[in-house]
Amino acid sequence: MIRLKLNPLTESATLLRRVGVVLGSVGLTALYSLLILLRALYGRLHRQIVDQYCREWSAALLRLVRASLTVRGHVPDFGDGRRYIIMCTHASHYDIPASFVSLPGSIRMLAKKELFKIPLLGQAMQAAEFPSVDRSNRERAVKDLEHARAMMESGIVLWAAPEGTRSPDGKLLPFKKGCFHLALDTEAVIVPVAIRGIHQVLPARSWQINLGQPVDVRVGQPLETAGKTKAELEEVMAEVRLRLEELLGDGEAE
Template sequence: MLSSRLSPARGSLALSLRTVYETLAISWPTVVDAAFGRVTKDVCDERLRSWSQKVVAHARIDLLVRGRENLEPGRAYLVMSNHQSHYDIPVLFAVMGGSIRMIAKQELFKFPIFGAAMREAGFITIDRSDRNRAIESLEVARQTLARGVNVWIAPEGTRSLTGKLLPFKKGGFNLALEAQLTILPITIDGTKSILPPKAMRSHHDAKVRVTIHPPIDSRAYASNGQGRGGFRASRDKLMRDVREAFERGF
């Protein structure tokens, strides 16, 4: 993993507050637009693109991206990445552009203004404690991909406290197999140095490396077995291969 050049050890509360400000600065107009029926995908895409670039610039992130040749223009992917920090979000939007929507835990949608803006922009809520609602959320993700919008999910389900990969949740892989989707694995390394989990103060000047791995076509796995047992074996193999891709990026 990367070692990062950090600002003073305690970090900067001002930088964290500036990131919150930039987030609210695109949330307010999205909520207002929704009230007047003016929300469009293109406007949301541009706001997300601009927001991510500002956050990356304010934090003075030294961002290195490898594997851009693995992106096929005009193709929508089920993007999967590891999860080290809240800064994974602006970093990935800065790399991928605005036409991507997150599958995010339902707690984030409860925040005033921010949560409503996420919902109006097409972000997808998931409640892992309710299997039926989780399945409904994954169906929304499938429909979003069918419209040509990338969908991003962190299969760990939460931020890693150590930076090491956590066990994967199965939902995204079930979706990939059932809908025959192409997964784009991405490794994000270094964002934990900007804002570790549960911390309040952010750090400037972190080195962050993003590795875009070759896409993984789930259809090759879906054909490996018949019946429920065969499906589980195919899903587990797909999970292992995505995990191995993540690990190659560290």
């Protein structure tokens, strides 16, 4: 078990503090986006520096809300040459920073195309090898997933939220099939990750921020998909859901 203390003191943020967190988060995101774009402009951007920037940005965001992170479970060796896809619960915008801080490897989020339309951030994500998926266009989505597969084969660990949207109460929502198709297509190892308490930091569809919230990142037993066929898609989805539900339960991941 790894415990990362970030000055915990649980309290509901005042309006002034909420404004400070929002402005600080926007400023940090703009700063690191600009750093990535400047390095890309001068041909000095490489995967390792993107990894470093992602973790620095994530740690700074978590410090703004004084989150107290605990990491439980065995984290796989993402550098063993196999393809990996992290399938994570999704109950807050802070799921991604918590994952970047807690897990090793060149992690990149499988992102919605709408994020790439955000000025500065969208261009930085593209330069930093964040794959996108256009869910509104089936033909385009297939091409996007093929591109994501190529990135995985080059050593990138994909982060995906099988629920597709944020859960308002931390409970699992119905799964989408896209990331499971990708896992089977690439014979990837699925690493289930559940983040408990994260929905209370910034509840979905609200501006309420809780400072010093304890957050528990739980890494489950990896699921091999090598040799599995599309006929077993539903079985794989059910197994991942079961493992995430167990991680979200009262017992601690070993």
